[in-house]
Amino acid sequence: MKHTAPQGYTSVAPWVVTDDTGALLDFITAAFAGEELARVPVEDGSIGHGEIRVGDTVVLAFDRRPDWPVTPSLLRIYVPDADAATASAVAAGAEVITELSDSAWGDRGGRVRDPFGNIWWVVSRVEEVDPETSWQRMSEPPYAESMRIAQETLDAALSGRPVGISSPPVRHAD
Incomplete structure (x- = not known):
């Protein structure tokens, strides 16, 4: 294109x-x-x-x-250092929605809600991971737990429920 x-x-x-x-x-x-x-x-x-x-x-x-109507935005930002950028966002008035963690696909990140209600995924690429390895990792306890927490915290932030809902990823046959 x-x-x-x-x-x-x-x-x-x-x-x-x-x-x-x-x-x-x-x-x-x-x-x-x-x-x-x-x-x-x-x-x-x-x-x-x-x-x-x-x-x-x-x-x-x-x-x-x-x-x-109030219409919060959902934004992802890739930064060199997700930990430092999250700390800067919090210092500027943001609230942490999802604590930083490492993903199965090679990113480190978390979420913050800015003072205006927008939710930012603050992410750094920390390693290149091929799709097959990503899918294998998603079943490993630390990565599965990170995914669960990411889903539940976003759901809670958007729905207003005290505890959010999550569902494990399902790989479809290629």
Whole structure:
């Protein structure tokens, strides 16, 4: 597929709608070393358009209108050091949803909820793992437990239940 986005933009871009886009841009700058590109206020004082570059991606944002539903975003960010980035996010006001752990497929990461209700998967690639090895690892106790906790903590965070629901992965025949 031909790259049709303008220079410096990816083909798919996340939009975040929040009650305080200015504060969101400040959070992303502090937590993930974002580089703010645009903050466009509109006549009523809200932010009608904001952009911030995080790594190779531009995240777009704008303020929610009072009669729109709250719509939290779910975002994954690859960083050089997931532990350090999670600590930065917490220092900037995020709450840990899922403690950091190592995955069967070679990532280390966890989840935080930013002060605006968005959930960020904060992830580092720590090793290259082929698909067959990943599937084998998923049945090993430490990786199976990590997957269970990841599913349950996300479900609890999104559903509001005190204990979330999980289900082990099932490999289909190729």
